[in-house]
Amino acid sequence: MTLIQRTDCSALDATDPLAKLRDQFVLPSDVIYLDGNSLGALPRATAARVQQVLTEEWGQGLIRSWNTAGWIDLPHRVGDKIARLVGAAPGELVVTDSTSINLYKVLSAALSLARIDAPQRRVIVSERENFPTDLYMAQSLAAQHGMRLELVEQGRATSHLRDDVAVLLLTQVNYRSGAMHDMAAVTAAAHAAGALTIWDLAHSVGAVPVDLNGAQADFAIGCGYKYLNGGPGAPAFVWVHARHVDRVQQPLSGWHGHAAPFAFTSYYQPAHGIARYLCGTPPLLSLAALECGVDTLLAAEPLGGMPALRRKSVALTDLFIRLVQQQLGAHKVTVATPIEAERRGSQVSLIFDGDGYAVMQALIERGVIGDFRAGDRARGDPDLLRFGFTPLYLRHVDVFDAVAALREVLDGGIWREARFARKAAVT
Numbered sequence: 287m288t289l290i291q292r293t294d295c296s297a298l299d300a301t302d303p304l305a306k307l308r309d310q311f312v313l314p315s316d317v318i319y320l321d322g323n324s325l326g327a328l329p330r331a332t333a334a335r336v337q338q339v340l341t342e343e344w345g346q347g348l349i350r351s352w353n354t355a356g357w358i359d360l361p362h363r364v365g366d367k368i369a370r371l372v373g374a375a376p377g378e379l380v381v382t383d384s385t386s387i388n389l390y391k392v393l394s395a396a397l398s399l400a401r402i403d404a405p406q407r408r409v410i411v412s413e414r415e416n417f418p419t420d421l422y423m424a425q426s427l428a429a430q431h432g433m434r435l436e437l438v439e440q441g442r443a444t445s446h447l448r449d450d451v452a453v454l455l456l457t458q459v460n461y462r463s464g465a466m467h468d469m470a471a472v473t474a475a476a477h478a479a480g481a482l483t484i485w486d487l488a489h490s491v492g493a494v495p496v497d498l499n500g501a502q503a504d505f506a507i508g509c510g511y512k513y514l515n516g517g518p519g520a521p522a523f524v525w526v527h528a529r530h531v532d533r534v535q536q537p538l539s540g541w542h543g544h545a546a547p548f549a550f551t552s553y554y555q556p557a558h559g560i561a562r563y564l565c566g567t568p569p570l571l572s573l574a575a576l577e578c579g580v581d582t583l584l585a586a587e588p589l590g591g592m593p594a595l596r597r598k599s600v601a602l603t604d605l606f607i608r609l610v611q612q613q614l615g616a617h618k619v620t621v622a623t624p625i626e627a628e629r630r631g632s633q634v635s636l637i638f639d640g641d642g643y644a645v646m647q648a649l650i651e652r653g654v655i656g657d658f659r660a661g662d663r664a665r666g667d668p669d670l671l672r673f674g675f676t677p678l679y680l681r682h683v684d685v686f687d688a689v690a691a692l693r694e695v696l697d698g699g700i701w702r703e704a705r706f707a708r709k710a711a712v713t
Contacts, residue, residue: 290609295682303589304598308679310582311515318684318691320656323461323489323633323674326515332578339574360573361542361564367580368514368523371592372487372506373497379525380560381573382542385488385509386419388524391536391563392505393424393453395526396482397431398534400452404480407452408433411481414665415440417461420486424455440465444472447479454481458496459489459631462659462670464623466494466631470501477502488512492583493599493632493676495592498525505530513632513676515579521572524563531559540565582678598677599632602685606634606673609689617696622670632677635659635670642669643713644706648695651706654688658713 299305312328313319319327343351352358365380372379382388393410400407410424414437421437428435438446440463443454454476459466469485476483485506490496492513498506504527510520535556541547542564545555556562586595607621618639624630638645646658656674661667673688695701 289612290605290686292683292686295605295686298601298682302598302682304586304594304677305681307582307586307589308681310585311679313679316653318654318688319679320654320673320675320684320688322515322676322679323493323512323631323672324657325518326512326579326676327679328517329515329578329582331581332517332575335574335578336571339571344570357568357570360570360577361568362561364573364577364580365523365560367577367584368491368508369525370587371496371580371583372491372508372525373495373499373501374525375499375528378528378531378560379523380563381510381521381523381576382564382568383522383524383566385486385507385522386423387538387565388507388522388563389420389423389484389486390427391538391565392484392507392524392526393427393455394537395530395534396453396484396505397427397433399482399530401431402534404452407450407480409448409451410435410453410455411443411446411451412437412455413440413443413457413460414438415460415462415667416455416457417486417488420455420457441467444475447476447481449480451479451481453484455484455486457486457489459494459633461489462622462667462672463635464489464630464633464672466490466624466629469496469498469503473501473503489631489633493595495596499527503527510576510579512674513583514576515582515678516576517572517579519572520576520579521569524560526560526563531562536563538565542566542568586678595677599675600627602675602677602680602682603627603630603632603634605682605685606675606689609686610634610636610692613689613693614696619696622668633672633674635672637668638671641701641707642671643709644701644703645692645695646671647706648701648703649692652691652695654691660713 343355361381369379473483482504487508491508506525509522510516539554545557620637622635643658659670
């Protein structure tokens with residue numbers, strides 16, 4: 287295998303058609319940011335836009351801005367923009383609430399559909415390594431609906447589809463390993479077995495091409511603060527296939543999901559279409575920030591859009607894996623993410639035979655920011671060092687320099703210093 291040099295990476299950056307998209311972001315000059323799979327970088331446009339909402343729309347327009355500034359339409363307007371990234375039609379996706387709350391809505395709706403169409407189906411299937419909040423919500427709803435949650439090993443869900451399974455709940459890109467499901471194939475298998483699908487797109491929207499309608503998915507949710515660059519605590523989104531959206535009512539019947547919110551009737555009548563998945567008053571400042579983040583992705587459309595971003599993502603993750611294999615052979619480091627590009631999202635996770643948390647803290651001190659995820663000790667799951675690769679703002683030289691820094695941390699053994707072992711509240 288030919289050794290990769292930094293000059294090779296510089297040459298790739300010089301011919302990168304997406305390179306100019308990096309200018310959309312505020313990025314510290316002394317930082318290589320490989321944690322966009324947890325919190326996206328700040329778009330340059332965000333601060334001014336939020337300030338505009340504060341000082342002009344709120345400060346001067348006051349309550350008039352619900353109409354004059356279009357506040358009332360923001361959940362749908364931003365939703366239509368996200369729809370372009372996930373293969374949804376205009377009017378099918380809305381921004382509202384958090385990922386957890388939206389999962390509660392769609393899983394409740396899916397279980398209601400199951401009671402109507404196939405009351406004998408009493409099982410929700412998911413993966414043990416699905417994102418924990420998804421499992422917590424599923425556990426709670428299974429108990430409320432007199433159903434059972436069945437957890438299976440990663441990648442084995444379709445082999446557990448039986449005639450008692452009502453819903454298959456999966457995250458398209460696994461938050462720990464970065465392994466990616468073939469949405470169309472898995473959805474087809476679920477439908478063939480008579481089950482509905484719910485897809486969590488938190489680690490795929492804005493990172494990999496998604497085609498919800500093409501895959502004939504049933505429900506989808508996702509967050510706004512990872513690859514969508516919407517900022518900490520950005521609102522999430524929800525999508526429901528047109529064949530289901532008006533058949534059942536989601537359980538959180540807040541006033542913004544009413545057919546006529548400002549009629550102020552004493553009884554609830556759900557809105558038509560995806561609007562019924564709204565609940566309370568939308569967070570306008572957060573929505574304005576999220577729209578700026580989504581716009582950074584839409585700026586790639588003239589340059590090839592999500593397919594072009596995916597090609598760069600694959601190139602960056604391939605480069606990282608090859609550099610790890612070339613430079614870290616003397617250390618007990620294992621790539622936990624699938625080597626095959628079509629089976630992974632836009633992150634690579636590493637297993638280190640030692641204190642991985644301390645290694646990550648030492649690496650962060652050197653200006654390379656990734657993150658650490660502890661494994662479930664009871665199941666023997668390994669701890670993971672996670673590295674996210676956001677093609678909008680990462681360069682090939684960043685990848686080279688990140689692996690070089692990791693090698694220095696491991697070669698020098700500085701991670702063994704006691705100060706790196708003290709765990710912070712957020713890892």
